[in-house]
Amino acid sequence: MKFFVDTADVPAIAELNDLGMVDGVTTNPSLILKSGRDILEVTREICSIVKGPVSAEVVAQKADDMIAEGRKLAGIAPNIAVKVPLTWDGLKACKVLSGEGRMVNVTLCFSVNQAILAAKAGASFISPFIGRLDDINMEGADLIADIRQVYDNYDFKTEILAASIRTVNHVSQCALIGADVITAPPSVIKAMASHVLTDKGLDQFTRDWAKTGQKIL
Numbered sequence: 001m002k003f004f005v006d007t008a009d010v011p012a013i014a015e016l017n018d019l020g021m022v023d024g025v026t027t028n029p030s031l032i033l034k035s036g037r038d039i040l041e042v043t044r045e046i047c048s049i050v051k052g053p054v055s056a057e058v059v060a061q062k063a064d065d066m067i068a069e070g071r072k073l074a075g076i077a078p079n080i081a082v083k084v085p086l087t088w089d090g091l092k093a094c095k096v097l098s099g100e101g102r103m104v105n106v107t108l109c110f111s112v113n114q115a116i117l118a119a120k121a122g123a124s125f126i127s128p129f130i131g132r133l134d135d136i137n138m139e140g141a142d143l144i145a146d147i148r149q150v151y152d153n154y155d156f157k158t159e160i161l162a163a164s165i166r167t168v169n170h171v172s173q174c175a176l177i178g179a180d181v182i183t184a185p186p187s188v189i190k191a192m193a194s195h196v197l198t199d200k201g202l203d204q205f206t207r208d209w210a211k212t213g214q215k216i217l
Contacts, residue, residue, distance in 0.1 A: 001174070001175050001179065001180070001181065001182060002023035002024065002052070002180060002181040002182075003021055003022060003023050003024075003181075003182060003183075003184070003189060004022070004023060004024040004025055004026050004052075004053075004055075004161065004181055004182070004183035004184075005021075005022050005024075005025050005026075005183065005184065005185070005186055005189065006025075006026045006027075006031070006163070006165070006183040006184055006185050007025070007027070007031055007185055007186055008027045008031040008032050008034065008035035008037070008042050008043075008046070009034075009035060009186065010035075010042065010045055010046060010049070012186040013025060013046060013049055013050065013186075014049055015186075016186060016189060017049055017050055021189060022050055022052070023052045023181070024050060024052035024053040024054060024055070024081075024181070024183075025046050025050050025052075025053075025054045025055065026054075026055040026083070026105070026127075026161075026163070026183040027042075027043065027046070027054070027055060027056055027057065027083075028055075028057045028083070028107070029057060029059055039056070040076060043056045043073070043076050043077075043080070044076050044077065047076060047077035047079055047080065048077075050079070051079065052079060053079055053080075053081040053103055053105075053124075053125075054077070054079055054080055054081065055080075055081045055082075055083040055105045055107075055125075056073040056076065056080055056081070056082065056083060057082075057083035057084075057107065058070050058073065058082065058083065058084055058093070061085075061087070061089060062089055063089040063090075063092035063093045063096075066084055066089060066090065066092075066093035067093050067096050067097060070082035070084065070093060070097045070102065070104075071097070071100075071102075074097070074102050079103075080102075080103070081102075081103035081104065081105045081124060081125065082097050082102055082103065082104050082105070083104075083105040083106075083107050083127075084097075084104060084105070084106055084107070085106075085107055085108050086106050086107065086108050086109050086110075086114045086117075086118060090106060091106070091117055091118065091121045092121075094106055094118065094121040094122060094123050095121045095122055098121065098122030098123065098124065099122065103124040103125075104122065104123050104124050104125070105123070105124060105125040105126075105127055105161065106118040106121070106123040106125070106126050106127065107127040107163065108127070108129060109126050109127055109128045109129065109143075110128065110129060110132070110133060110143070111143070112143070112146045112147055112150055115128065115147045115150065115151075115158075115160075116150060116156075118158060119151065119156040119157075119158040123158045124158065124159065125158065125159050125160075125161040125181065126147065126158050126159070126160055126161065127161045127162075127163040127183070128140070128143045128144055128147060128160070128161075128162060128163065129163050129164035130143070130144065130162055130163070130164050130165060130166075130170055130174075131164035131165065131166040131170070132164050133164075134166075140164070140170070141170070141173040141174065141177060144160060144162050144173075144174055144177045144179050145177045147160055148160060148177055148178050148179070159180035159181055160178075160179045160180045160181065161179070161180065161181040161182070161183060162174040162179040162181065162182045162183070163182075163183050165182050165183065165184035165185075165188055166188065167188065168188060168191050168192050168194075170182075170184075170188075171184060171188065171192060
């Protein structure tokens with residue numbers, strides 16, 4: 001499974017990248033706002049750090065405008081994936097941009113039918129939002145499983161990029177189901193290393209080692 005980090009926080013990306021935990025990055029208008037930086041500037045810096053796909057999202061709502069914005073964003077670096085919404089206009093933009101050889105991430109997916117349309121339009125990635133489905137008492141992970149089955153049925157090449165990942169359980173669920181990629185905030189990726197029994201065992205080892213009176217260095 002590939003790990004994308006869902007942030008525009010450059011130091012956080014760099015830290016995880018140095019550990020080999022970053023296969024790509026996803027951003028959106030909300031994350032750009034949180035960064036407090038110019039979208040072109042911060043995206044260019046992220047692309048200089050990360051070798052894998054970096055999703056940069058259009059903000060237009062009409063297909064022609066999305067295409068124009070997508071081309072501008074794609075000019076930032078070769079590893080840009082243009083992010084478009086899963087609307088009819090977004091699918092039109094996806095078809096054009098993917099036809100030009102650009103990576104396209106179709107976002108805000110909440111149904112299998114939407115995922116099928118994105119694959120047919122040539123999307124490189126489809127981004128189903130797990131957490132937002134959980135918010136309305138639906139099982140977000142079930143959508144990942146359903147899309148996986150349909151894509152495998154017809155050998156669609158679009159990668160399933162599980163988004164709106166909020167917990168470490170979301171990550172393990174997606175891994176078991178067979179999502180190609182997860183994108184998660186740095187805090188969730190770091191939390192994957194934590195377990196109460198690890199902490200308990202380490203505490204016991206530390207106390208026992210102190211009783212030996214020994215030193216390694």
